[in-house]
Amino acid sequence: MQFTILVYETQSELAARTDPKRKDAYWGAYRAYTKALRDAGVMVGGAGLEPPRTAATVRVPEGKRRVQDGPFADTKEQLGGYYVIDVPDLDKALEWAARCPSAATGAAEVRPNMPPPPTPA
Amino acid sequence: MSEAAAAAELAARASYGRLVAHLAARWRDVARAEDALGDALVAALETWPRAGVPDKPEAWLLTAARRRLVDGARHAHVAVAAEADLALMLREQTDDVGQTASSDERLALLFVCAHPDIDEAARTPLMLQTVLGLDAARIASAFLVAPATMGQRLVRVKAKIREAGIRFEVPEHREMAARLPPVLDAIYAAYGSGWEDVAGADPRRRGLAEEAIWLGRLVTRLLPDEPEALGLLALMLHCEARRPARRDDGGAYVPLSEQDVARWSRSLIDEAESVLATAARFAAPGRFQLEAAIQSAHAQRARTGATDWEAIALLYKGLLRCAPTVGARVAAAAARAEARGAEAGLRTLDGMPPDAVRTYQPYWALRAQLLTTLGRANHARDAFDRAIGLTEEAAVREFLMTRSADIR
Numbered sequence: 001m002q003f004t005i006l007v008y009e010t011q012s013e014l015a016a017r018t019d020p021k022r023k024d025a026y027w028g029a030y031r032a033y034t035k036a037l038r039d040a041g042v043m044v045g046g047a048g049l050e051p052p053r054t055a056a057t058v059r060v061p062e063g064k065r066r067v068q069d070g071p072f073a074d075t076k077e078q079l080g081g082y083y084v085i086d087v088p089d090l091d092k093a094l095e096w097a098a099r100c101p102s103a104a105t106g107a108a109e110v111r112p113n114m115p116p117p118p119t120p121a
Numbered sequence: 122m123s124e125a126a127a128a129a130e131l132a133a134r135a136s137y138g139r140l141v142a143h144l145a146a147r148w149r150d151v152a153r154a155e156d157a158l159g160d161a162l163v164a165a166l167e168t169w170p171r172a173g174v175p176d177k178p179e180a181w182l183l184t185a186a187r188r189r190l191v192d193g194a195r196h197a198h199v200a201v202a203a204e205a206d207l208a209l210m211l212r213e214q215t216d217d218v219g220q221t222a223s224s225d226e227r228l229a230l231l232f233v234c235a236h237p238d239i240d241e242a243a244r245t246p247l248m249l250q251t252v253l254g255l256d257a258a259r260i261a262s263a264f265l266v267a268p269a270t271m272g273q274r275l276v277r278v279k280a281k282i283r284e285a286g287i288r289f290e291v292p293e294h295r296e297m298a299a300r301l302p303p304v305l306d307a308i309y310a311a312y313g314s315g316w317e318d319v320a321g322a323d324p325r326r327r328g329l330a331e332e333a334i335w336l337g338r339l340v341t342r343l344l345p346d347e348p349e350a351l352g353l354l355a356l357m358l359h360c361e362a363r364r365p366a367r368r369d370d371g372g373a374y375v376p377l378s379e380q381d382v383a384r385w386s387r388s389l390i391d392e393a394e395s396v397l398a399t400a401a402r403f404a405a406p407g408r409f410q411l412e413a414a415i416q417s418a419h420a421q422r423a424r425t426g427a428t429d430w431e432a433i434a435l436l437y438k439g440l441l442r443c444a445p446t447v448g449a450r451v452a453a454a455a456a457r458a459e460a461r462g463a464e465a466g467l468r469t470l471d472g473m474p475p476d477a478v479r480t481y482q483p484y485w486a487l488r489a490q491l492l493t494t495l496g497r498a499n500h501a502r503d504a505f506d507r508a509i510g511l512t513e514e515a516a517v518r519e520f521l522m523t524r525s526a527d528i529r
Contacts, residue, residue: 029518032508033509036510037510041479
């Protein structure tokens with residue numbers, strides 16, 4: 001069963017990515033976490049995301065395009081990346097989410113991936 | 122919180138398990154007993170601020186809960202159930218209100234929670250909820266399960282108790298030997314999930330270790346002649362004694378071998394030693410006594426300044442004979458490495474099945490440490506990465522990353 005772990009990071013964690021004093025620890029933790037997922041054979045895919053200030057949000061209300069700078073939601077914790085994993089059940093998915101470095105500082109949200117929609121007959 | 126609300130909560134915390142045990146033992150239905158007690162607590166919160174807190178809050182709650190159960194039975198349509206309930210209603214109305222669950226009833230509830238018909242994974246959560254009154258969300262956090270899932274599991278398991286007609290009684294002495302281990306396992310699992318919250322940083326898990334020790338004391342008080350129950354209590358007390366030493370003042374993780382023994386609790390160690398000595402008089406060693414003996418050997422460092430690794434390795438050999446768990450095998454490898462050198466410890470690790478250790482963090486942490494000692498830098502870094510990636514706690518992650526960076 002596939003699940004997505006959404007990696008929510010605090011401002012401070014996002015800043016750690018480029019902070020000369022903290023970036024080794026930051027990247028080391030994610031490199032190790034990704035390696036553990038791969039070595040356990042549960043990793044399907046994923047990506048880290050550039051920080052929210054690089055985001056642009058598009059809406060097309062009533063056919064009119066509107067583009068805004070910034071992320072869709074302005075919250076304390078921001079989406080910093082995601083992992084797609086394949087594990088037997090939700091319990092196992094939560095176990096992996098608890099090991100995600102962001103779980104200790106921000107959050108790691110777990111959602112079951114939907115199965116592909118039925119093909120039209 | 123108002124005074125009345127505080128009094129209700131205090132009464133609930135202090136007597137929840139006893140009241141549920143008492144009601145469930147008579148009504149043979151954990152779910153209904155809990156519902157009735159829940160209603161009684163709600164009624165208390167409504168009534169007490171107006172009418173004042175009663176002299177005996179526990180008796181008040183019991184009376185209110187019984188009334189709910191009796192009312193519920195009057196409305197029940199199932200004839201068979203109603204017949205039994207009718208007899209109960211008579212008894213409930215004549216019972217002395219002040220008299221709540223005897224110790225035997227609480228022990229019976231523990232045995233119900235660990236009944237062989239109940240799914241192993243549900244036993245500890247059920248015990249925490251019915252005997253200690255913890256809520257499903259808190260239990261879910263401790264066992265890393267989605268709260269909704271935990272809620273459903275608990276509801277299902279209580280329905281099963283009712284449908285399977287699992288009896289509320291302490292087993293006969295002959296049967297006890299078979300039925301006690303799952304009770305002890307469930308208590309130990311509760312302690313384990315509290316233990317991992319080293320720093321006490323997670324308010325949802327704080328106190329779970331203390332609750333488990335409380336249950337351990339309860340079992341030894343009610344069954345004083347069971348050496349394994351004593352062994353479990355001694356084991357938990359030894360672990361608890363070292364809690365203050367597991368973090369330094371800055372909150373950084375400190376491994377056992379580097380802990381400052383001055384921070385160990387002498388009184389808890391003394392108590393653990395005396396409980397273990399009582400267990401030893403029965404001359405019937407088992408898994409928990411051996412684990413407690415291993416912790417006891419570690420505790421000697423506080424007196425002698427040294428650790429007898431040969432003795433510890435020997436105790437692990439005994440432990441592996443009766444409980445060959447992955448955790449025990451990794452710990453045995455660590456003891457072997459200390460006693461006979463890193464190469465010997467690594468050989469033990471190499472002998473473990475890859476599937477069993479793929480996601481087992483302690484295996485990779487020990488492997489990394491032994492490879493470092495042996496000067497195999499690249500393999501050590503690889504193993505450290507695995508261990509770091511499998512770690513939940515930030516402090517432990519930091520500790521491992523520092524060790525990995527220190528490899529020359």
